[in-house]
Each structure stands twice: as structure tokens, then as C-alpha cells.
Amino acid sequence: SKTTGQYHSLKGTVVQSIGDLTGATTWQQSGKDEHAQGEAEYNAAQLKGYAEGAVDRATGKFDAVAGAVTGDREQQISGNVRHDKGQAKQSANRP
Numbered sequence: 001s002k003t004t005g006q007y008h009s010l011k012g013t014v015v016q017s018i019g020d021l022t023g024a025t026t027w028q029q030s031g032k033d034e035h036a037q038g039e040a041e042y043n044a045a046q047l048k049g050y051a052e053g054a055v056d057r058a059t060g061k062f063d064a065v066a067g068a069v070t071g072d073r074e075q076q077i078s079g080n081v082r083h084d085k086g087q088a089k090q091s092a093n094r095p
Contacts, residue, residue, distance in 0.1 A: 056086025
């Protein structure tokens, strides 16, 4: 998740800094590794959220148009809500 990725990225930076201050190369390397893993996890979660938002936007737009064409007001509203939800998810996860 993005939160877990941020945690590990920050923790890795702290561990690396302690290693830098003390000269402990194992701490330096461990910190670098954890920071990199945290960044990778954050970026993967961000990309996943962005892709999910794109799917919601497209599906929502399709449902809204289909509802408008068939006169199904409930489907149209539901589609618009899903589209807007997807748009918000994409905005929150923009790379």
C-alpha cells in the first residue's frame, strides 16, 4: 500500500542516516535497501490506484451513456457517480 511504502521509505532513510553517522556500513546498506523497497511499494500502489480509477471512469462513462440512451435514469446517475469516483481516484494517484 502507499502508506506501508511511505513507512518503509522513511524508516530506510532513518536507518541509513544512523549508519552514516556511526560509520556502520551494514546499517547504511540496510537503510538504502529498505528505502528502495518502500519507494517501489509506494509507486506500485500508486500505479494500481491510478489504473483502477481509469477503469472506474471508463465503466462509469459507458453506464451513464447507456442509461441516457435507454432512458434508464438510475443507470445514468450510477454511471456518473462511478465516473466521478474514478476521476477522484486517478487524481489522488497521479504519478
